[in-house]
Amino acid sequence: MVEPLTLTLDDLNALPAQDAAVYFRRCCSSEGWVSGMVKRRPFLDENVLQREAETVWQGLGEDDYLEAFLGHPKIGDVSSLRKKYADTHALASNEQSGASSATDEVIQELARLNSEYEEKFGFIFIVFATGKSAAEMLDILKERLPNPRDKEIQNAADNQQKITALRLKKMLGQA
Incomplete structure (x- = not known):
């Protein structure tokens, strides 16, 4: 059976643990975070x-963060970027939305620097992309690329927490 994409907080609280885990996993792929959230139910x-989600996230370590990062598609694949920025209607509901047009130059540079980022840090570039254009994401990527790995893991973790918060809202039909 396929679970609906949204549910009420009361329904989430009432689900058996394994079913609640399915919903939490849609918000963040870190099993440590999922387990922590399942155990903290019910939520008032x-x-x-949201506070519990942040508390659980902040209590996790690097391995948990890296596991969560693996659940994201790369921002920077040239063909997917072109497609993403070609249609503003499709962008409206997409987490990486925010631009109705991106120049080929920006897309190519974003793809190139994403590869450089992943090679340097060992994980993909994580950014809370909602409402940001391709050019804005490129600027953020350029700003973060010189960072040392420990700082960048924290930057990515902070952005992951924002992404998770938005996904939780969407799960409850509030975004």
């Missing part, structure tokens, strides 16, 4: 859910 309201 969405604010408590």
Whole structure:
């Protein structure tokens, strides 16, 4: 059976642990985070859910962060970037939305620097991309690329937490 994409907080609280884990895994692929969230139920309201999500995330370590990063598609594949920025209607609901047009030069540079980033740090570039254009993401990537690995893991983890918070809202039908 395929679970619906959204549910109420009461429904989430009432689910058996393994079913709740399915929903949490859609928000973040770190099994440590998923396990922590399942154990912290029931949540009084969405604010408590969001605070607990952040608390669980902050209590995790690098391996958990890297596991979560693996759940993301790369921002930088040239053909997917072209497709992503070609249609503003498709962008409206996409986490990497925010631009109605991106120049080929920006897309090529984003793809090149994404590869450089992954080679340097050993994980893909994680950015809370909602509402950002390709050019803005490129600027952020250029700013973060010189960082040492420990700082960049923290930057990526901070962005992952923002992404997870948005996904939790979407899961509850609130975004």
